[in-house]
Amino acid sequence: MPESIFDYEACLLACARGDQQALRRLYEQDSSRLLGVALRIARDKALAEDIVHDAFLKIWRGAGSFDPCRGSARGWVYSVTRHLALNVVRNSGRDVPLSDEHEQLAEPEHTFEFTARTGQIHTCLEQLDPARRTCILHAYVDGYSHSEIAQKLGTPLGTIKAWIKRSLAALRECMA
Template sequence: MYVFDYEACLQACARGDQRALRQLYEQDSSRLLGVALRIARDKSLAEDIVHDAFIKIWRGAGSFDPSRGSARGWVFSVTRHLALNVVRNHYREVPLGEEHEQVAATETFEFSARAGQVHTCLEQLDPARRTCILHAYVDGYSHSEIARKLDTPLGTVKAWIKRSLAALRECMA
């Protein structure tokens, strides 16, 4: 009986072995599509999620830590978290009808002014805290991914983000 070695596959991906990524795709793409489909409930969106998950797996294979769990679990976790983030962000979008088109020009000016204010407020944050905020809200990293990336304790990252958001809210008021 053949047993697929996920850990060796991720190590090979981390070394840039494209064949390993292809093998992983052949091994689990249909199951990962099932995971994404259960969460997204839309086939084309689920396919996009799986595509993005494989890119993230390819780029992040070197960050897999076998002491924190199985390689297969990590692959499925990457896909699941990506699907949840896509769905969460999708529900945040507010479709606008024709009645909102006239307001759009005025709001565009206000948005541009607020964007400049956001930039100014971000610049006032400590660089490490600003980096945490940008990783969380621009790059879409989880708190634990940010902690690993910055080699900073998870609790510290969470506290920085919480305090930085409070400082940004105060600055924007």
């Protein structure tokens, strides 16, 4: 039986309007998968649960900033969670004072450059073969391992690894 299609974009728009039931629906739809993404990165269940909690708070507060022109709503939800998890892992156990160079990166012209390059990655992803793009998204948005992707797509593991390696090289070249 085919899985019913969940409208992530409509759900985020409803969250932006303050619809708490929309956030509940999103939580019911993806909290377990988002926990999987956070767990793969944090490697600690309690920490991963905290990350998912914080991600849903950030999604709730930031739903109005979602821009469908810059990517899918589902991708945005997963990237919020993934970035929070990566930040927690990077920052755990170390407080490093920022240098002047790091402060400069937060200045508006650098923020604009980051935003422009973020849009560029979507253009580069669109240039990939759909099967290869799916592999990249499963690996870097959904947080799946190569073997999980191979199993999900019914494709040999070696093929998945080769597709991801070649696709990353193509993305690097496109972004340069």
